[in-house]
Amino acid sequence: MSDSKPGSVTASDGKTVRRPGGRSAKVLSKVKTAVEQLMVECGTDAISLPMVAQRAGVQPSTLYRRWGDLNALMNELATYKLDPNRPIAATGDLIADLGAWAQGLVEHYRKPVNAAMLRAGAAAAGTAESDCLRNRRVEVARLLDAAPQAARMSIDRIIDHIVAPIIYRTIYMPWTLDDRLVPGLVDQLVNGDQATDD
Numbered sequence: 001m002s003d004s005k006p007g008s009v010t011a012s013d014g015k016t017v018r019r020p021g022g023r024s025a026k027v028l029s030k031v032k033t034a035v036e037q038l039m040v041e042c043g044t045d046a047i048s049l050p051m052v053a054q055r056a057g058v059q060p061s062t063l064y065r066r067w068g069d070l071n072a073l074m075n076e077l078a079t080y081k082l083d084p085n086r087p088i089a090a091t092g093d094l095i096a097d098l099g100a101w102a103q104g105l106v107e108h109y110r111k112p113v114n115a116a117m118l119r120a121g122a123a124a125a126g127t128a129e130s131d132c133l134r135n136r137r138v139e140v141a142r143l144l145d146a147a148p149q150a151a152r153m154s155i156d157r158i159i160d161h162i163v164a165p166i167i168y169r170t171i172y173m174p175w176t177l178d179d180r181l182v183p184g185l186v187d188q189l190v191n192g193d194q195a196t197d198d
Contacts, residue, residue, distance in 0.1 A: 024066070030056040031063065032077050036113045044120045049073065078121025078132055082108060088139055090146035094153065095186060097143045102162050102182045105136075109170040110177050119171050136163050153189075161189040 034055035038047050049070050053060040067073040082105075089100050109115050121132060140158045144150035162185050169176045 027058060035077055039116050044116060074120040075131060078117045088142060090143050092146050094147035094149055099182055099186050105166050106177050106182055115170050115174050161185060
């Protein structure tokens with residue numbers, strides 16, 4: 001996705017589409033449930049916006065008006081439960097906070113439907129920064145702001161050492177999202193080459 005104003009998404013044709021909010025949150029919830037059900041029943045590749053609209057009990061024009069196309073819808077739904085404004089523990093202990101935050105990502109993506117949403121969102125994101133990456137950057141910045149030792153860490157370093165491996169494993173090796181993953185990633189982040197691989 002390309003840079004867009006807060007509260008909006010950019011469809012694959014480059015048009016900016018407002019995200020639903022307020023009363024439209026009910027529509028988003030229905031649409032998300034419909035997409036999840038359809039993904040289980042017939043797979044991501046077989047889903048269309050009219051199918052989602054029918055299952056959600058809304059008009060197809062509502063979905064086209066709000067998202068523009070299926071790619072934009074899937075990209076938004078991929079991060080629906082990972083709102084960057086959700087409460088995140090920022091105690092000032094950067095290592096502990098990163099571990100707890102990363103474990104939350106792992107637990108989220110252990111759920112098959114969330115992993116499938118991520119795959120679909122990644123496929124729809126194009127070449128620009130996606131909502132998923134943008135939102136993770138917001139969260140990392142919040143953790144760094146709370147930590148006195150943050151001067152030694154950059155957002156990009158944390159994304160590269162924590163988020164990227166989790167996303168890669170979610171897409172290609174979901175069976176490796178176990179309880180050993182996060183401590184190993186944090187150790188690699190802190191100790192670099194001194195840490196040992198599994």
